[in-house]
Amino acid sequence: MCGIISYVGRKKAGPIIFAGLRRLEYRGYDSAGIVTVDKGKFHRVRSVGNIDALSKKLGKKELKGSYGIGHTRWATHGGVTLENAHPHYGEDGEVAVAHNGIIENYRELKEKYLKNHTFKSQTDTEVLAHLIEKFAKEMSLKKAVEKVLALVTGTYGLAVVSVKEPNKLIVARLGSPLAIGIGEKEYFVASDATPILPYTREIIYLDDQEYAEITLDGCQIYKLNQGKVAKESQTIDWSAEEAQKEGFEHFMLKEIHDQPKVIQDAFRGRLREKIGSSYMGGFNMTDKQAREIDRIVLLACGTASYACMVGEYVFERLAKIPTDFEVGSEFRYRNPILDEKTLVFSVSQSGETLDTLVSQREAKRKGANVRGLVNVVGSTIAREADGGTYIHAGPELSVASSKAFTNMVTVLIMYALYFGRLHDLSFEDGLKIIEEFKKLPQKMESILKEAPKIKKLAQKYSKYKNFLYLGRGINFPIALEGSHKLKELSYIHSEAYPAGEMKHGANALLASDFPVVAIATKNDLYDKMESNLQEVKARKSPILAIATKGDKKIQKTVSDVIYIPKTIEILEPILNVIPLQLFAYYVSVDLKRNIDQPRNLAKSVTVE
Ligand code: G6P
Numbered sequence: 001m002c003g004i005i006s007y008v009g010r011k012k013a014g015p016i017i018f019a020g021l022r023r024l025e026y027r028g029y030d031s032a033g034i035v036t037v038d039k040g041k042f043h044r045v046r047s048v049g050n051i052d053a054l055s056k057k058l059g060k061k062e063l064k065g066s067y068g069i070g071h072t073r074w075a076t077h078g079g080v081t082l083e084n085a086h087p088h089y090g091e092d093g094e095v096a097v098a099h100n101g102i103i104e105n106y107r108e109l110k111e112k113y114l115k116n117h118t119f120k121s122q123t124d125t126e127v128l129a130h131l132i133e134k135f136a137k138e139m140s141l142k143k144a145v146e147k148v149l150a151l152v153t154g155t156y157g158l159a160v161v162s163v164k165e166p167n168k169l170i171v172a173r174l175g176s177p178l179a180i181g182i183g184e185k186e187y188f189v190a191s192d193a194t195p196i197l198p199y200t201r202e203i204i205y206l207d208d209q210e211y212a213e214i215t216l217d218g219c220q221i222y223k224l225n226q227g228k229v230a231k232e233s234q235t236i237d238w239s240a241e242e243a244q245k246e247g248f249e250h251f252m253l254k255e256i257h258d259q260p261k262v263i264q265d266a267f268r269g270r271l272r273e274k275i276g277s278s279y280m281g282g283f284n285m286t287d288k289q290a291r292e293i294d295r296i297v298l299l300a301c302g303t304a305s306y307a308c309m310v311g312e313y314v315f316e317r318l319a320k321i322p323t324d325f326e327v328g329s330e331f332r333y334r335n336p337i338l339d340e341k342t343l344v345f346s347v348s349q350s351g352e353t354l355d356t357l358v359s360q361r362e363a364k365r366k367g368a369n370v371r372g373l374v375n376v377v378g379s380t381i382a383r384e385a386d387g388g389t390y391i392h393a394g395p396e397l398s399v400a401s402s403k404a405f406t407n408m409v410t411v412l413i414m415y416a417l418y419f420g421r422l423h424d425l426s427f428e429d430g431l432k433i434i435e436e437f438k439k440l441p442q443k444m445e446s447i448l449k450e451a452p453k454i455k456k457l458a459q460k461y462s463k464y465k466n467f468l469y470l471g472r473g474i475n476f477p478i479a480l481e482g483s484h485k486l487k488e489l490s491y492i493h494s495e496a497y498p499a500g501e502m503k504h505g506a507n508a509l510l511a512s513d514f515p516v517v518a519i520a521t522k523n524d525l526y527d528k529m530e531s532n533l534q535e536v537k538a539r540k541s542p543i544l545a546i547a548t549k550g551d552k553k554i555q556k557t558v559s560d561v562i563y564i565p566k567t568i569e570i571l572e573p574i575l576n577v578i579p580l581q582l583f584a585y586y587v588s589v590d591l592k593r594n595i596d597q598p599r600n601l602a603k604s605v606t607v608e
Pocket of ligand 1: 303348353400603
């Protein structure tokens with residue numbers, strides 16, 4: 001995800017901002033830029049690629065000035081180009097802006113306020129820069145930013161400088177974090193504390209809807225529509241690496257906790273209440289073309305393939321289009337039957353997994369419509385597909401995937417909703433799904449609050465050498481993913497079964513030293529699952545169940561329960577996977593495993 005670093009003080013801003021950008025690299029980015037201000041003039045350097053490319057571009061030149069802003073960009077609106085790299089200028093080059101997040105109504109703002117303006121980029125951010133500059137001609141920079149923030153819908157972490165108001169930073173936050181570092185007559189602002197810690201450990205974290213005016217003499221914080229707020233700074237005693245993890249012990253845990261936030265990035269601007277449907281900008285297919293699709297193939301590897309299994313179920317349920325999920329490493333060596341009425345989604349966090357990529361090429365060769373469903377912007381799968389959708393999970397650094405999985409499932413369900421509405425899904429049913437989608441972040445938060453309880457359970461179960469995960473219907477892929485998480489993080493042998501298949505083999509394994517993790521939430525298959533668990537109980541296996549809040553009855557059958565809030569069946573996977581991620585995580589912590597980098601595994605598998 002994008003990163004911001006800004007400085008105002010008495011030192012040279014350029015080198016401080018440069019060093020800050022390097023410390024933000026871990027967040028993932030595809031272009032970068034810096035602007036400083038000296039004697040009423042901007043000095044800007046931007047480049048596509050990494051910070052080394054930026055440094056090379058600058059060469060021996062110096063970015064003069066003692067205040068400025070820097071940015072690492074992770075493309076959302078507009079491709080990875082020099083023109084789209086931040087900071088952006090207003091039309092007259094008096095204001096420069098760096099921005100994280102997405103301005104949803106940027107087209108409307110452009111249309112309403114900036115009709116005659118020419119834009120150099122395709123970004124939503126440039127619209128902000130033009131608008132702030134326009135308003136700042138008649139009022140202070142602070143007031144202009146305030147006025148723009150009142151007009152904006154979307155999310156932002158924002159940093160603004162002007163040639164007209166020297167030694168001043170205006171920064172603002174809604175949805176995208178900003179930390180202000182307080183030094184000796186100098187201030188730092190960044191997306192997290194990492195780039196600030198070498199200079200000061202006194203940090204103020206802005207909350208949503210807060211903004212600040214920062215000069216050499218002080219930092220005043222305001223809340224939108226409320227005026228000045230007084231905030232105490234905190235003394236941070238984390239190391240830089242701990243700061244990247246935002247206080248969590250591992251990236252894995254941070255990423256699990258990111259989920260309620262990033263799921264909103266996946267559906268932001270894509271849910272259409274008015275028509276009970278969804279809209280994915282990069283899909284590149286008209287409704288008419290989409291209606292002609294008579295088969296869907298979902299291609300992926302690893303965790304992404306379990307997301308596709310959920311997708312298979314949901315596409316058939318909502319869109320009634322025959323759908324198959326395929327593992328890349330198998331698909332590429334078959335001779336798949338595909339034609340122009342087949343729609344293939346390549347689903348991948350990294351966008352680089354070789355088996356998925358090669359399978360996508362094969363699908364293209366056969367004339368299928370290929371779309372990417374990818375996290376890393378500008379990755380090979382994204383570039384080679386005929387269109388597609390970014391899942392917007394943000395950088396995922398832990399090798400074992402968590403938030404990318406939930407966002408993949410989310411985007412697949414949004415596509416199934418779209419296709420459903422093109423066929424015979426009613427408006428009411430479509431709207432119901434949208435309404436339930438919107439309740440998910442809060443429900444996810446409530447599951448995360450159960451972490452201490454899940455930790456205790458994990459400590460109880462970590463002594464076992466084998467595990468069996470059970471699920472039925474749409475929750476069978478979640479049993480697979482839960483088992484996969486446990487395996488890769490803890491190195492404990494674990495497998496997953498559709499619960500109804502137990503009697504054909506897995507029952508032979510059951511015994512008091514062979515625990516079962518069962519997804520037994522209240523849905524159409526609940527009674528069947530309950531009977532399966534009775535069979536497990538009779539064979540003395542300890543059972544840990546994921547059940548729906550309020551289901552007291554299940555306690556009679558199972559040894560331990562983790563309760564989950566109720567949602568509609570097709571959205572259950574998004575909630576049910578979270579306790580399983582936490583369980584695998586805490587078992588592995590208890591066993592002192594290398595959580596973020598499990599042995600023998602890699603984040604991005606670009607070999608066969
Ligand atoms: C590797 C990673 C997994 C991931 C899989 C597919 O095995 O360790 O976490 O699920 O690749 O990766 P992709 O980037 O295509 O989603």
